Amino acid sequence: MLRKLAVGGLKNRWKDYLILLSGLIISSAIFYLFETLATNSRFLQANGEVVSFTGYIFNFGSILLMLITFVYLNYANNFLLNMRKHDYGLFMMLGAKKKKIGQLVWVETILIGILSTIIGIALGILASSFVPRLLTKLLGITPKYYEPFWGKAILWTALLYLGLFLLGAILNTIVMVRKPALKLLKSEQTVSKSFMPWYLQLLQALVGILLLVAGYWVISNANVLKQSTIPASLITLTLGSYFLFNASIIVIIDFLRKSRLAKKKIEYFYVGAAKI
Amino acid sequence: MNTPVVKVVNLKKVYGKKNEKMYMALKKIDFEMQQGEFVGIMGASGSGKTTLLNMLSTFDSPTSGSVKIAGDEVSSLKGDQLADFRAQKIGFIFQDFNLIESLTAAENIALPLSLQSVTANEIDKKVAEVAQILGISELLKNYPYELSGGQKQRVACARALVHDPAILFGDEPTGALDSKSARELLSLLTEINEKHRTSILMVTHDPFSASFCNRILFIKDGYISRQLLKDKKQTRGVFYQEILDILGTFEQ
Ligand SMILES: Nc1ncnc2c1ncn2[C@@H]1O[C@H](COP(=O)(O)OP(=O)(O)OP(=O)(O)O)[C@@H](O)[C@H]1O
Ligand SMILES: [Mg+2]
Numbered sequence: 001m002l003r004k005l006a007v008g009g010l011k012n013r014w015k016d017y018l019i020l021l022s023g024l025i026i027s028s029a030i031f032y033l034f035e036t037l038a039t040n041s042r043f044l045q046a047n048g049e050v051v052s053f054t055g056y057i058f059n060f061g062s063i064l065l066m067l068i069t070f071v072y073l074n075y076a077n078n079f080l081l082n083m084r085k086h087d088y089g090l091f092m093m094l095g096a097k098k099k100k101i102g103q104l105v106w107v108e109t110i111l112i113g114i115l116s117t118i119i120g121i122a123l124g125i126l127a128s129s130f131v132p133r134l135l136t137k138l139l140g141i142t143p144k145y146y147e148p149f150w151g152k153a154i155l156w157t158a159l160l161y162l163g164l165f166l167l168g169a170i171l172n173t174i175v176m177v178r179k180p181a182l183k184l185l186k187s188e189q190t191v192s193k194s195f196m197p198w199y200l201q202l203l204q205a206l207v208g209i210l211l212l213v214a215g216y217w218v219i220s221n222a223n224v225l226k227q228s229t230i231p232a233s234l235i236t237l238t239l240g241s242y243f244l245f246n247a248s249i250i251v252i253i254d255f256l257r258k259s260r261l262a263k264k265k266i267e268y269f270y271v272g273a274a275k276i
Numbered sequence: 277m278n279t280p281v282v283k284v285v286n287l288k289k290v291y292g293k294k295n296e297k298m299y300m301a302l303k304k305i306d307f308e309m310q311q312g313e314f315v316g317i318m319g320a321s322g323s324g325k326t327t328l329l330n331m332l333s334t335f336d337s338p339t340s341g342s343v344k345i346a347g348d349e350v351s352s353l354k355g356d357q358l359a360d361f362r363a364q365k366i367g368f369i370f371q372d373f374n375l376i377e378s379l380t381a382a383e384n385i386a387l388p389l390s391l392q393s394v395t396a397n398e399i400d401k402k403v404a405e406v407a408q409i410l411g412i413s414e415l416l417k418n419y420p421y422e423l424s425g426g427q428k429q430r431v432a433c434a435r436a437l438v439h440d441p442a443i444l445f446g447d448e449p450t451g452a453l454d455s456k457s458a459r460e461l462l463s464l465l466t467e468i469n470e471k472h473r474t475s476i477l478m479v480t481h482d483p484f485s486a487s488f489c490n491r492i493l494f495i496k497d498g499y500i501s502r503q504l505l506k507d508k509k510q511t512r513g514v515f516y517q518e519i520l521d522i523l524g525t526f527e528q
Contacts, residue, residue: 004383090376094388095366096359097355097359098356098359180335181335
């Protein structure tokens with residue numbers, strides 16, 4: 001029953017959870033991609049100086065991404081909490097003990113964490129499989145020992161993202177258990193309002209566009225940055241797209257909601273994801 | 277004599293935190309309700325009906341005064357004790373049903389028992405029993421979105437009764453229903469009250485709904501300004517007229 005309540009909560013509002021999930025999935029996919037480049041020492045050493053220098057840059061990129069994700073997760077988590085307040089308030093009114101509420105919050109948050117991390121890593125593996133071709137095209141080398149399916153990267157990505165969700169689960173439990181039932185029941189359930197303040201979205205959009213422009217500039221003026229052109233452009237372009245994505249996520253989801261076709265597709269996506 | 281199912285003494289409720297603007301929603305409320313009564317609370321919008329009901333049903337705490345439900349002083353209950361009390365003694369019907377969309381009618385009805393970790397066998401038995409009483413046995417497998425408003429409210433009512441509470445509260449339970457569904461629900465409540473001797477306390481501003489009660493308390497300006505008892509021999513129509521008359525005098 002506990003499981004049914006938790007899963008039911010997810011199933012029922014998957015459109016809203018999609019907002020939360022998509023940002024995290026993309027972030028974990030990018031993180032995974034960076035890690036395949038940064039933690040594969042054999043690949044870094046075997047392909048000359050340009051590539052070995054890449055490792056440092058991607059380490060730096062990973063850390064940057066981690067910080068951004070931390071902020072993003074904070075909002076995402078808050079939003080998750082808001083979405084469930086009503087139901088949890090009702091459960092309390094029907095006589096659920098704090099321990100039960102705690103278990104429910106815990107199971108739900110962790111379930112979402114596992115789901116988005118798995119999808120994120122899968123997407124990351126897919127994206128990484130294009131890296132060798134990209135390197136060939138840009139550097140004119142055939143990289144040796146690059147592995148899109150890289151154990152270390154999987155491990156680090158899983159550790160980081162599950163760790164973040166664990167933190168989220170703990171915070172959510174504390175908040176839910178402390179609030180009076182009536183307050184929870186009455187709290188607003190709107191999504192977009194409680195997600196991210198407009199100025200943060202605007203900031204992300206601006207930073208995103210700036211990074212994208214910088215990325216294209218770096219590529220088209222390769223003689224300026226010389227050997228760091230590739231990593232610099234990769235990082236600016238991926239992070240730039242990620243920021244832009246985060247900023248426009250509410251708009252994207254609203255659009256998806258309205259489009260019948262997309263709705264069907266996402267339903268399949270959800271059903272597929274639920275089977276994992 | 278039996279302990280009253282509700283006993284309210286000197287109840288006061290002030291809204292607003294220390295530094296905010298204070299608002300005294302209830303000034304001094306005293307009343308008793310005996311086991312098996314069907315009581316209505318009426319009053320103008322903003323007169324404090326919901327406030328009173330929330331305090332009786334342990335959802336909110338009074339500023340001062342005492343509320344006893346089935347003999348227990350409610351304000352002394354904390355944490356797990358409070359949760360158990362809600363799960364065992366209190367049944368509540370909301371105006372907007374508050375069913376969980378992802379659960380079937382049966383699972384919704386079972387919620388108070390599931391949350392208290394009652395065994396599956398026991399749950400099935402209780403749910404079947406209460407569904408029978410409310411005439412929704414056929415609907416148990418349906419999800420809320422497959423039900424009409426009236427059916428939803430009957431499911432919600434079953435959920436409020438499944439654990440045999442000492443009292444059933446309702447805050448405008450017919451407020452979101454069309455007149456036919458409202459009448460059906462009220463007849464059911466009356467039947468439950470008469471056959472099973474379930475105590476019911478219902479807030480309403482609709483005189484028609486109120487005419488199903490045995491006794492009506494009128495709230496005004498934070499006090500119970502008067503009450504109206506239905507005579508055993510009185511028909512509902514006559515009682516309804518009497519309620520209308522009283523509301524008429526209130527207007528002036
Ligand atoms: N949480 C709150 N904080 C501050 N004031 C409140 C709060 N809840 C209610 N009030 C005020 O207390 C008064 C009584 O409200 P209450 O909801 O009990 O009225 P009511 O009789 O149920 O009205 P209605 O028929 O419209 O439902 C109102 O003036 C309302 O503004
Ligand atoms: Mg009210």
